[in-house]
Amino acid sequence: MMLDTLYQEIILDHYKHPHGRGLRDPFDGEAHHVNPTCGDEITVRVPADFSDISYDGLGCSISQASASVMHDLLVGKTTGEIARIHEAFVALMQSRGQAEPDEDLLEDAVAFAGVAKFPARVKCALLPWMALKDAAARAGVDVTAEQVAEGTGGAR
Numbered sequence: 663m664m665l666d667t668l669y670q671e672i673i674l675d676h677y678k679h680p681h682g683r684g685l686r687d688p689f690d691g692e693a694h695h696v697n698p699t700c701g702d703e704i705t706v707r708v709p710a711d712f713s714d715i716s717y718d719g720l721g722c723s724i725s726q727a728s729a730s731v732m733h734d735l736l737v738g739k740t741t742g743e744i745a746r747i748h749e750a751f752v753a754l755m756q757s758r759g760q761a762e763p764d765e766d767l768l769e770d771a772v773a774f775a776g777v778a779k780f781p782a783r784v785k786c787a788l789l790p791w792m793a794l795k796d797a798a799a800r801a802g803v804d805v806t807a808e809q810v811a812e813g814t815g816g817a818r
């Protein structure tokens with residue numbers, strides 16, 4: 663099977679059967695983000711310890727699948743781990759399809775590597791992740807990766 667086909671099936675599967683969808687209590691921070699170019703919307707809620715990441719939204723398969731993948735990847739992780747995965751995903755999406763994704767770190771999120779080739783769709787994939795960062799900030803947690811482990815940061 664072609665890798666692109668496999669990636670598309672992973673995205674479609676998360677879109678049809680989203681993991682962890684629905685807004686839940688308790689939470690400490692919430693953020694609502696909109697991607698006007700595509701019409702995607704997402705609301706993300708997090709408790710400060712990331713014991714849950716709940717969300718609800720509407721829009722294209724990429725934006726909604728990205729929220730489902732993000733839920734799977736980040737729930738129960740430490741702030742440091744979340745910052746590291748968040749940075750890796752943003753870097754992958756900004757790679758214009760040139761990056762070799764770290765499958766151990768990103769798991770199903772590697773499926774969005776193909777999306778990175780299409781600038782118009784990158785915002786769709788990043789929408790839930792940006793909302794998560796905002797929701798975390800409102801919960802008093804900074805998931806900006808100043809603590810990213812050696813070797814994965816790169817120059818900027």
Ligand code: ZN
Pocket residue numbers: 697700701702721722723724725786
């Ligand atoms: Zn979209």
